[in-house]
Amino acid sequence: MIKVSGLSHDFIVGKKNKETRVSVLKNIDLSIYEGEIVSIIGKSGSGKSTLLNLMSGFMKPSSGTVEIAGTDVTKFNESEWSDFRLENIGFIFQSFQLIPSMSAFSNVELPLKIKGVPKKDRKARVLEVLARVGLKGYEEYYPSELSGGQQQRVGIARALITNPGIIFADEPTGSLDSETEQEFLQFIQELNKKEGITFIIITHDKDVARIAHRTIELAEGSVMERGELYEVQR
Ligand SMILES: Nc1ncnc2c1ncn2[C@@H]1O[C@H](COP(=O)(O)OP(=O)(O)OP(=O)(O)O)[C@@H](O)[C@H]1O
Numbered sequence: 001m002i003k004v005s006g007l008s009h010d011f012i013v014g015k016k017n018k019e020t021r022v023s024v025l026k027n028i029d030l031s032i033y034e035g036e037i038v039s040i041i042g043k044s045g046s047g048k049s050t051l052l053n054l055m056s057g058f059m060k061p062s063s064g065t066v067e068i069a070g071t072d073v074t075k076f077n078e079s080e081w082s083d084f085r086l087e088n089i090g091f092i093f094q095s096f097q098l099i100p101s102m103s104a105f106s107n108v109e110l111p112l113k114i115k116g117v118p119k120k121d122r123k124a125r126v127l128e129v130l131a132r133v134g135l136k137g138y139e140e141y142y143p144s145e146l147s148g149g150q151q152q153r154v155g156i157a158r159a160l161i162t163n164p165g166i167i168f169a170d171e172p173t174g175s176l177d178s179e180t181e182q183e184f185l186q187f188i189q190e191l192n193k194k195e196g197i198t199f200i201i202i203t204h205d206k207d208v209a210r211i212a213h214r215t216i217e218l219a220e221g222s223v224m225e226r227g228e229l230y231e232v233q234r
Contacts (some may be wrong), residue, residue, distance in 0.1 A: 001196075002016045002032040002166070007064035009050055024050050026221040028064070034165070037192050037199040039209045042218035048202045049170060051218065055200070056168055057081035058091055086115050090120040094171035096151045098143040098158075104130060115162065119172070129157045133187070134206060149180035156187065167191075169201045173208055185211050193228030 007028040010021045024047045032038050040048050053059040055066050057076060065074045068088065076084060098107045105126055112122045130139055133153040143151050152172070159167050173181040187209055191197050201208055209215050217224040 001034060001069065002200075003031045003065075003067040003069075004028055004055065005065050005067070007054060007066065008062050009047075009054060009059070010062045016229040022163070024221050025054070025061075025218075028223055030216060030220075030223055032200060034198055035192065035196045036214060037188065037201065037212045038210035039215045040202045040218065041204070041209060041215055042224075045166065046218040047221045048218055052168055052170060052200070052202055056091070057085065058074075063105065071104075076124055086111060086162055088164055088166060090162065090164040090167040092155050092159050092167060092172045094174035096143070096148075096155045096175070098151060098154055100143050103140050103142055104135060104146065104154045104157075107143070107154055108161050111158060111162050125161065125230075128156075129161050130154075133157045147180075148175050148177070149183070152176060152180070152184060156184075160191070164197070165200045166200070169199065172205065173203070173205050181205075181207065 007025055008023070009025040010023050012019045014020050028051065031123055042048050042052065045119060050059070054061050065072050067073065068084075072086065073081070075105065101109070102110070108130060109122050109126045112125065117125075122149060127136075127139065130136060133156050135150065135153055135157065138146065138150065141150075143154070152175070155172075173184060176184060185207060188199055188201075192199060199212075201212065203209060
């Protein structure tokens with residue numbers, strides 16, 4: 001479970017000696033249960049990405065805590081966060097964020113290299129995950145040689161490679177056409193059902209919100225609405 005308690009975040013903006021404090025998230029409380037697909041919606045500027053950055057340790061909150069599986073992760077330093085992310089969290093981005101100078105294989109392999117997994121074990125695992133996302137035969141292609149949908153599949157493979165229990169996705173369908181988007185959403189549902197992966201998805205897209213068990217709406221830094229919590233089927 002991810003438990004967010006009393007989470008607030010302020011940004012300091014403006015020139016030196018003329019700084020002002022802008023309150024972006026205000027005392028957020030929410031829980032995300034294992035095996036849920038949760039969508040986070042809200043107008044531009046409502047604080048969705050800030051919330052995701054705080055839950056995944058890319059930013060430290062001004063106050064409040066985030067607990068993941070009983071551990072207060074807000075206490076982590078940079079290196080504890082990197083280790084924790086490598087073990088537990090995968091990320092999928094709107095713009096895929098692949099490394100252009102690396103092949104599909106090398107992009108997906110990277111998290112395992114950082115983790116120190118031996119080369120011989122890496123190869124089999126990368127081939128298996130690329131095949132799983134339908135990219136068998138595309139291992140040596142560079143991102144620029146792949147379609148948007150294929151690049152997103154490389155992004156999914158990279159998120160899956162370390163077997164994370166949680167995947168955070170920031171507008172994952174924003175760059176996909178409607179057919180590729182439907183394929184992507186089906187795959188997310190399949191991963192959720194078969195492997196119990198928890199998905200937390202920021203989206204503007206009604207189709208994404210439709211596959212979610214629950215929708216959390218942010219407005220002006222507060223949680224506005226909580227959808228029904230469905231019984232999570234495994
Ligand atoms: N590094 C920063 N410094 C100052 N203000 C910031 C910073 N990052 C975000 N903000 C402000 O915080 C508010 C929330 O931004 P955030 O990116 O979390 O919103 P969002 O809901 O994800 O928006 P979008 O849907 O447009 O991506 C915005 O008003 C933004 O200007």
